[in-house]
Every structure is written in C-alpha cells, then in structure tokens.
Amino acid sequence: MRKPLRKAVLPVAGLGTRFLPATKAMAKEMLPVVDKPLIQYAIEEARAAGIEQFCMVTGRGKTALVEHFDIAFELEATLRQRNRTDALEALKGSQVEPGSMLTVRQQVPLGLGHAIWCARAFIGDDPFAILLPDDLVLSETPCLKQLADAYNETGGNVVAVVEVPREHTNRYGILKTGKDDGRLVEVQGLVEKPAPADAPSNLSIIGRYVLMPEVIGHLAKMERGAGNEVQLTDGMAKLIGNQPFHGLRYEGIRFDCGDKAGFLEAQIAFALARPDLADAVRAFLHKYV
Ligand code: G1P
Numbered sequence: 001m002r003k004p005l006r007k008a009v010l011p012v013a014g015l016g017t018r019f020l021p022a023t024k025a026m027a028k029e030m031l032p033v034v035d036k037p038l039i040q041y042a043i044e045e046a047r048a049a050g051i052e053q054f055c056m057v058t059g060r061g062k063t064a065l066v067e068h069f070d071i072a073f074e075l076e077a078t079l080r081q082r083n084r085t086d087a088l089e090a091l092k093g094s095q096v097e098p099g100s101m102l103t104v105r106q107q108v109p110l111g112l113g114h115a116i117w118c119a120r121a122f123i124g125d126d127p128f129a130i131l132l133p134d135d136l137v138l139s140e141t142p143c144l145k146q147l148a149d150a151y152n153e154t155g156g157n158v159v160a161v162v163e164v165p166r167e168h169t170n171r172y173g174i175l176k177t178g179k180d181d182g183r184l185v186e187v188q189g190l191v192e193k194p195a196p197a198d199a200p201s202n203l204s205i206i207g208r209y210v211l212m213p214e215v216i217g218h219l220a221k222m223e224r225g226a227g228n229e230v231q232l233t234d235g236m237a238k239l240i241g242n243q244p245f246h247g248l249r250y251e252g253i254r255f256d257c258g259d260k261a262g263f264l265e266a267q268i269a270f271a272l273a274r275p276d277l278a279d280a281v282r283a284f285l286h287k288y289v
Helices: 038-048 063-068 073-081 085-094 112-117 143-154 166-171 215-219 232-237 260-272 278-288
Strands: 007-011 053-058 101-105 128-131 135-138 157-163 173-180 184-192 203-211 245-249 253-256
Touching: 007 038, 007 112, 038 053, 038 063, 038 085, 038 128, 038 135, 038 143, 053 063, 063 101, 073 085, 112 215, 112 232, 128 143, 135 203, 135 260, 143 157, 143 184, 143 203, 143 245, 157 184, 166 203, 173 232, 184 232, 203 232, 215 232, 253 260, 260 278
Parallel strands: 007 053, 007 128, 053 101, 157 245
Antiparallel strands: 128 203, 135 253, 157 203, 173 184, 173 203, 184 245
C-alpha cells in the first residue's frame, strides 16, 4: 500500500510582473478565467484528486488568496435574504473545511525550490502534491487525479509532462528519459531550462507534481541553479536512482496562464467548454477571426 496522497502545496508568492498593472494591488492567482480565480481551479483540482490539506506559500500583498477561501458571512446572509440560490451555489467551491488550509510566507524570492522548502513543516514525512496555479489544464479527468492514480500504480515521484517544441526547452524543467510506454516514462535525469542544443529531450514538466518528502532534504542545501535560483527541478533530480521517478503524459490541454496569450487562450477554451457560454462566445468569435 502506498502512503495516501492527502497534502498539496501551492506556491503563490510570485509578483506577477507580467500582468502589471492588473496585479499591482491584486494577487495574480486571483485573476479569473471566465468567472473563477486561477487559485480556485487549482484547489478544486486538488480536491478532486483526494487532497484534504492545503498549504499556500504566499508573500506580501497576497491576503486576498486567504480571504477567498473563507466564509463571506455578510455576503452569504444577504444572498440568503434575497433568495439568490444561484449566487450562493457559485460560492460553494471557494469554501474549504475548517482548518484544512494553511499559509506560510516565502519572505525572499529565492526560487520555486525555496518556496517548496518553506512548506517543510506542513509536508512532514508525507508524500505531497504541488500545483502551480499558472498552469491550467482542461481535461476530462482532472490532471492531478491522473497523477495521483499513476502514483498509486508506481509509487515514488510522478510529474506531469508534455512534449514542447525544441526551441522552448529553455522555459521548462526537461526530462532525460528512460523506459517509455507512451504514457508513463521513466525519468533518468532532470535539467532546469536547458538551451535547446543541450536539452536531453523535449519532454517538459508542467506545474503538477507528486513528490516524496525526501526532496526537502535536498532543497535545504539551498544550492543555486538556473537563474541563480534554488530550483525544485535540481532537488528532484537528486531523488533519481533512490526512488521511483516517472513522468506522466497527462490527457488534456495545458494553458500557460502566466503568459498573456496563454491566459487569453484559456479564457476562450474554458468559455467554449461551458454550456451557458459556448454559443455566445462562438458567435462573437466569428466577428473577429
Ligand atoms: C517552473 C519550474 C519548471 C516547470 C514550470 C512549469 O518554472 O521551474 O521546471 O517546467 O514551472 O510551468 P517557471 O514557470 O516558474 O519558470
């Protein structure tokens, strides 16, 4: 029996400079795709994978993220008085079990590996998931659920992977691949943001991970990698050979919502997937293209 996967870490300390001025006074993870903030997509996806405890690694100016998952007592009382069951229903996904969401602060922006290390007390000795809310996946089965199922099959570490154009390898963590059955691929090495000429493959990691707690010990050494940051990818690379490590080609479409064009594409794709909006969106798109 695998140790059950119940914990998720959500690094949300980034400054969101690519979305200024929108993110001047607001966390970028609060930007909505259609009508739901990015952070809520991540929490709902985690829940659907059996996650029960959440830790957001936040920073200054991110209090809205905490508020969002609280009960908005006055709002709900007013909606109830007005019999607005539709609006009350819309609030449901933004409520979490009392005591199930913690936050820790990453006081200094030293990189993703450092952010995850900041959650070490929360992680303890348990396997844990990481969701990067910028990466949004539209799929039949929620992406993290696909990873959790793969973890139950293989044990050890599992990361979501997708083939990218070779000229984009310098944007991602890249796999050196071993045995590959077309869905699950053995990870033999990991490199953070290699130049296309140095990349061991074009199989890249997206922001969904199931990791073993031992990664924390490696991150704790605070070794600097690409961009002079403490890289999660480098910490994970140290696990290879000691524990199972697999990449999973997930089913679904990934949108990079940290990028303006990716974010806009996500708006369109998610709106078209909504029965209440699809017709209207399709109709107006014709006007522009
Ligand atoms: C991070 C990781 C990278 C991964 C990517 C997925 O990079 O460091 O390995 O491929 O997320 O989105 P970032 O996007 O923070 O530069």
